[in-house]
Amino acid sequence: MTEPLQSTSVSSTTATAAPSGFVEKTPLERYLPPAKPSLVGLSRAQLTEALATVGVAAAQRKMRVQQIWHWLYVRGAPDFAAMTSVSKELRAALAAQFTLARPEVVAEQISADGTRKWLLRLGDGHSAERPHEVECVYIPEADRGTLCLSTQVGCTLTCSFCHTGTQRLVRNLTPGEIVGQIMVARDRLDDWLGAARPAGEIAVASSAVGQRMRQGGQRLVSNIVMMGMGEPLYNFEAVRDALLIAADGEGIAISKRRITLSTSGVVPNIARAGAEIGCMLAVSLHAVRDELRNELVPLNRKYPINQLLDACRKYPGLSNARRITFEYVMLKDVNDSLAEAKELVKLLAGIPAKINLIPFNPWPGTKYECSDWERIENFSEIIFNAGYASPVRTPRGRDILAACGQLKSASEKLSARERLALRAMAMTD
Ligand code: SAH
Numbered sequence: 001m002t003e004p005l006q007s008t009s010v011s012s013t014t015a016t017a018a019p020s021g022f023v024e025k026t027p028l029e030r031y032l033p034p035a036k037p038s039l040v041g042l043s044r045a046q047l048t049e050a051l052a053t054v055g056v057a058a059a060q061r062k063m064r065v066q067q068i069w070h071w072l073y074v075r076g077a078p079d080f081a082a083m084t085s086v087s088k089e090l091r092a093a094l095a096a097q098f099t100l101a102r103p104e105v106v107a108e109q110i111s112a113d114g115t116r117k118w119l120l121r122l123g124d125g126h127s128a129e130r131p132h133e134v135e136c137v138y139i140p141e142a143d144r145g146t147l148c149l150s151t152q153v154g155c156t157l158t159c160s161f162c163h164t165g166t167q168r169l170v171r172n173l174t175p176g177e178i179v180g181q182i183m184v185a186r187d188r189l190d191d192w193l194g195a196a197r198p199a200g201e202i203a204v205a206s207s208a209v210g211q212r213m214r215q216g217g218q219r220l221v222s223n224i225v226m227m228g229m230g231e232p233l234y235n236f237e238a239v240r241d242a243l244l245i246a247a248d249g250e251g252i253a254i255s256k257r258r259i260t261l262s263t264s265g266v267v268p269n270i271a272r273a274g275a276e277i278g279c280m281l282a283v284s285l286h287a288v289r290d291e292l293r294n295e296l297v298p299l300n301r302k303y304p305i306n307q308l309l310d311a312c313r314k315y316p317g318l319s320n321a322r323r324i325t326f327e328y329v330m331l332k333d334v335n336d337s338l339a340e341a342k343e344l345v346k347l348l349a350g351i352p353a354k355i356n357l358i359p360f361n362p363w364p365g366t367k368y369e370c371s372d373w374e375r376i377e378n379f380s381e382i383i384f385n386a387g388y389a390s391p392v393r394t395p396r397g398r399d400i401l402a403a404c405g406q407l408k409s410a411s412e413k414l415s416a417r418e419r420l421a422l423r424a425m426a427m428t429d
């Protein structure tokens, strides 16, 4: 193969950068593929191509793709040796040219309530001298388990309250690195389909097999939110390709209704997300007037609130059953007055919406503080009285860690506030 299997594509929106340094930072770094590429994150068409390069006959490729897809995304095979329904010769040929590598876990934090946060090192050509790292978080709830994925190392945007926005280094993740985060979570949570299965059944993986539930309920990872590091709509193609793999019914099989993409407001790509991915949408609004939003989310200078809300109104598939989530970070004495709560309700009138109030998560050097708890409650009440679900909740202090009991190390716990912010992001009603 002459071309790397996975290459990042910089969205045209990023390439036509905005007014000098105002809205966006320096250009993106390029992805340097490792010597041996991973099969994780390839589309079926790319996987077919990869099989052709190791000499699989054309007539066999479709069936082999089915087998490998199943081993990768239903069973979570860590290496080719695990693929027992694939001939030894083919396994050896694949192993000579490819890996099944996912990002490497370099740190794991487990909170008392079961929230887990992984620091992941990416296996690209940069890793020796300056490793690229991203975070991925798993948030368990009674009725779901939400995985929060990163889409970029850092972020080219510069939201003033966001720590990621202060990072200098920026690189788009590849589809493999985005799907790889789901793989890591399922690895660490032992969340793959585990039962031994006769080879014949594996060879014809059906969607029923792909969607089989864990005993006693659904998979631990049942929902995905694109709310980690980075702006997903500035890495559109890779995010789209990764989410189409995540939603594939014969593999990871997470329904598009359980996948939410959060954007700071990249207006031209909102319609594309609806048309080409078909996932749920969350919009980081954070302010009700352009003047303030320009300061908090500088991308607003390029795409002001009225354009953003227009794109939301036109979002494909929007209905009361498929609402847009508007995120609103609670910043003390900045955007948290009760008048602003009322304006927020007015602004969103007519859009099927949920409003997620996120307690500000402070970081060293930030000029902002989180609103007082009482203020958040009063703000939330205005929204609730206007007919929206009131999503901010105190942590229930539930400790499901012992029940899961998969992991021994609890190196560091997340702070209560961090947990709360994550919980708000988990879209719990
Ligand atoms: N770039 C995308 C998605 C990642 S950020 C976006 O901006 O939507 C996910 C959410 O966390 C966004 O709503 C973002 O505004 C919010 N956020 C960023 N920094 C935060 C902080 N310090 N405290 C609370 N929420 C924060």
Ligand code: SF4
Residues within 6 Å of the ligand: 155, 156, 157, 158, 159, 162, 163, 164, 165, 228, 229, 230, 231, 264, 284
């Ligand atoms: Fe942070 Fe999202 Fe803004 Fe990027 S777009 S700086 S990740 S809040």
